[in-house]
Amino acid sequence: MKPSVSVVIATWQRTALVQRCLEALAKQTMPETFYEIIIVTDGPDPATVRFMKQWLRAYRGKVAVTCISLPVKKGPAAARNAGWRKALGELIVFTDDDCVPQPECLEKYWVAYTPYRDTAIAFSGRIIVPLSGIPTDYEKNTAQLERARFVTANCACSRKSLELTGGLDEEFTMAWREDTALEFDLSEKNIPIIKVPEAVIVHPVRAASWGISIKEQKKSMFNALLYKKHTRLYEKSRMERPPRYYYIITCLLLLALVFAFHNRPGTIFCMAVWMMFTGWFAWKRLKDTSRSLPHVAEMIFTSAVIPVISVYWNLYGAVKFKTFFV
Structure with a gap:
């Protein structure tokens, strides 16, 4: 059965984070055959490829999971482009390897997308950054993601919208402003971005x-x-x-x-x-x-x-x- 939703995750040498994200995605309320997961390493990443092979051997679910690698390191924008171009779904969900999608995240995106099927449309979900006690400056800065309008840590685009914009701009070779560039590309093409606050991911603060x-x-x-x-x-x-x-x-x-x-x-x-x-x-x-x-x-x-x-x-x-x- 061809999946309707494709989840694309760009990563680079962070296997522990990938494992946590995968485990969360494997527990979605959406039927397992309804979505796929595509892991894309930003350049050759033997450690992640080895981990994925081990993880897939132990995995007993029915979600299709694929791992591909860019031939050279080009940045997360290029990695995400490689992912959605390989994807089979008509709705592409982007998240990051350090995020934990909540169980209903994909289902809420699909419900929001259903009235707009076969059109150019995009969605932005909700991000929760848990902080304990009094935060550090770094933790406080990370928490600003909760107020972000459109970030690839938690967003979704129909395939048509990505085809019209050309996907993410690969001139942004670091994890900075590439998602805003996509937001602006969507806006300039008059493609609506709809808020879906029920589509939640948790973004724990990494050690710095x-x-x-x-x-x-x-x-x-x-x-x-x-x-x-x-x-x-x-x-x-x-x-x-x-x-x-x-x-x-x-x-x-x-x-x-x-x-x-x-x-x-x-x-x-x-x-x-x-x-x-x-x-x-x-x-x-x-x-x-x-x-x-x-x-x-x-x-x-x-x-x-x-x-x-x-x-x-x-x-x-x-x-x-x-x-x-x-």
Whole structure:
């Protein structure tokens, strides 16, 4: 029996997360023969392929599960495209390997889709990010997914809508803004996006290394690409740009370096103002977050570094993608 729904999951060397996601998808209230699961590794990933072979040997359900690999690493957008193009279903559901779809998720999407069969349509579900106690800055940022309008962690598109838009834009080679680009593509093609709050996935916060927020700044280069491709919608949505105080902090450091050679009072003044802004930024991030000593130390250190790194990557993106984005 040909499945009506195809679930596509992009992954890369995260077998424990894939296993948790698969186990949740295998417990859906939708009949097992009604949907399929397609795992796509973003490039050669022997560990995930070995895991999938072992998992499939032990699996006793009737859901069709497939694992394919991209020949080279190209990013989650390319992996998802490979998945939906191989899919047999007329409704494509996207989720991430670190998500846990709740039992009725697929059924709720199918019920919402049924009145629109054979049309170009898209859907956005609900994301729950469980937080325990007082969160860290990283956990608080992850929780913003609960307010996201359209993300590939929990959305669905009819095959026709993906064919009309060409799928996800593969120029977005990191997990950042590729889902917003798809949202904007759908909007520009006048394809409706319908909210389905009953289609729920839980997105637990993954463990993060100390100072992860510095590494995360690299993704911001793709803000410039999104702005270039969808300027009107980017501005209309009031999407983020580097805060002006990032530029102020960066300029203060540069001025301090310039003054260091011939103007001691100027250097002292710039560094004093820089410390004031940096302290305010650290306090802003610590507000309503954990006050543990390691977290406080992380916030102070990263608050001194993030503005400069963020400005660098945003300007890098503007140059790389040849657009005026500041």
